[in-house]
Amino acid sequence: MTPDLHAVADPEGEVPAFRMRGLSLGYDDRTVVREVDLDIPHGGTTVLIGANGCGKTTLLKGLSRQLRPLAGTLEADGRGVREWHSRQYARSVSLLPQSPVVPEGLTVAELVERGRHPHRRWWGAPSPDDDAAVARAMELTELTELAGRPVEELSGGQRQRVWIALTLAQRARTMLLDEPTSYLDLAHQVDLLDMLRGLEHPEGPRRGRATVVAVLHELNLAARVADRLVAMAAGRIVAVGPPAEVLTPELLAEVFGLRADVVPDPVGGRPVVLPRGRAREGAHPAPPAVALDPTPAAGARPAAETVRNLS
Numbered sequence: 001m002t003p004d005l006h007a008v009a010d011p012e013g014e015v016p017a018f019r020m021r022g023l024s025l026g027y028d029d030r031t032v033v034r035e036v037d038l039d040i041p042h043g044g045t046t047v048l049i050g051a052n053g054c055g056k057t058t059l060l061k062g063l064s065r066q067l068r069p070l071a072g073t074l075e076a077d078g079r080g081v082r083e084w085h086s087r088q089y090a091r092s093v094s095l096l097p098q099s100p101v102v103p104e105g106l107t108v109a110e111l112v113e114r115g116r117h118p119h120r121r122w123w124g125a126p127s128p129d130d131d132a133a134v135a136r137a138m139e140l141t142e143l144t145e146l147a148g149r150p151v152e153e154l155s156g157g158q159r160q161r162v163w164i165a166l167t168l169a170q171r172a173r174t175m176l177l178d179e180p181t182s183y184l185d186l187a188h189q190v191d192l193l194d195m196l197r198g199l200e201h202p203e204g205p206r207r208g209r210a211t212v213v214a215v216l217h218e219l220n221l222a223a224r225v226a227d228r229l230v231a232m233a234a235g236r237i238v239a240v241g242p243p244a245e246v247l248t249p250e251l252l253a254e255v256f257g258l259r260a261d262v263v264p265d266p267v268g269g270r271p272v273v274l275p276r277g278r279a280r281e282g283a284h285p286a287p288p289a290v291a292l293d294p295t296p297a298a299g300a301r302p303a304a305e306t307v308r309n310l311s
């Protein structure tokens with residue numbers, strides 16, 4: 001499947017939020033993301049999907065300037081990412097990393113307030129704008145009641161909401177979110193993704209919607225929230241477009257090695273993925289039995305017999 005760059009080109013020919021041409025990224029001498037040509041337009045939600053280890057996080061690290069391009073070009077708002085002053089870039093682009101480390105001894109409000117650092121002079125006290133941004137971010141993530149609690153005492157899902165609040169408080173026009181739904185229960189996942197879908201540009205609604213680039217593993221939630229999906233495999237882009245065009249059984253087999261049916265959601269028509277098994281296997285009415293000890297003890301029933309009895 002060839003990438004359809006036109007599917008992500010800005011409709012009015014505006015400068016995109018990110019423009020990648022021949023972009024390769026990696027670690028030391030190891031190339032992970034390979035020769036990516038992709039425009040991510042301003043406004044709306046772009047979701048990166050792909051199997052474990054295919055390079056989604058590495059691509060986000062490139063967009064957030066944590067990794068330098070090994071080859072090719074990467075522009076943000078029409079300027080090479082290395083041409084930006086780091087403080088200016090932090091005001092424009094925020095990142096929610098995959099597994100952030102919680103600093104010790106901070107309350108929820110204190111950690112969320114760190115999202116304001118790119119906007120503050122280092123010696124200055126928080127301004128009324130900072131306070132308002134922190135309060136609004138905690139409100140949107142239902143953390144107001146927990147504002148004074150030490151972060152290390154919170155549950156995994158509550159902590160994840162604190163990191164999301166910090167990212168929101170930064171009020172960047174582009175948010176990069178690496179698996180933002182981790183640790184969240186299903187209701188909070190839906191709340192978060194619906195909030196992101198409706199999020200306005202930080203300078204107000206006349207500028208349209210904020211730009212969100214997220215990595216999500218749950219394909220049905222990705223289909224629900226995404227304006228466009230970007231599917232990756234082995235460091236390359238293999239498909240780009242609206243969820244109904246990208247999420248096909250053929251793509252799921254190619255990208256995930258998954259055999260799946262895809263049906264339209266009766267409400268709204270977005271695609272719903274129904275996994276059936278691994279693409280390389282034949283049709284299994286039930287998953288095969290799995291022995292933890294592959295050499296059964298004398299007298300124990302062999303795994304194969306268990307499988308037959310199950311079927």
Ligand SMILES: Nc1ncnc2c1ncn2[C@@H]1O[C@H](COP(=O)(O)OP(=O)(O)OP(=O)(O)O)[C@@H](O)[C@H]1O
Pocket residue numbers: 027030032050051052053054055056057058059
């Ligand atoms: N700091 C690092 N140093 C060396 N290799 C790395 C580093 N981080 C990631 N990699 C490698 O780069 C490849 C892509 O990793 P990456 O985290 O981008 O994948 P991913 O698509 O986000 O995966 P997942 O869905 O599991 O989070 C993997 O093979 C991984 O081992």
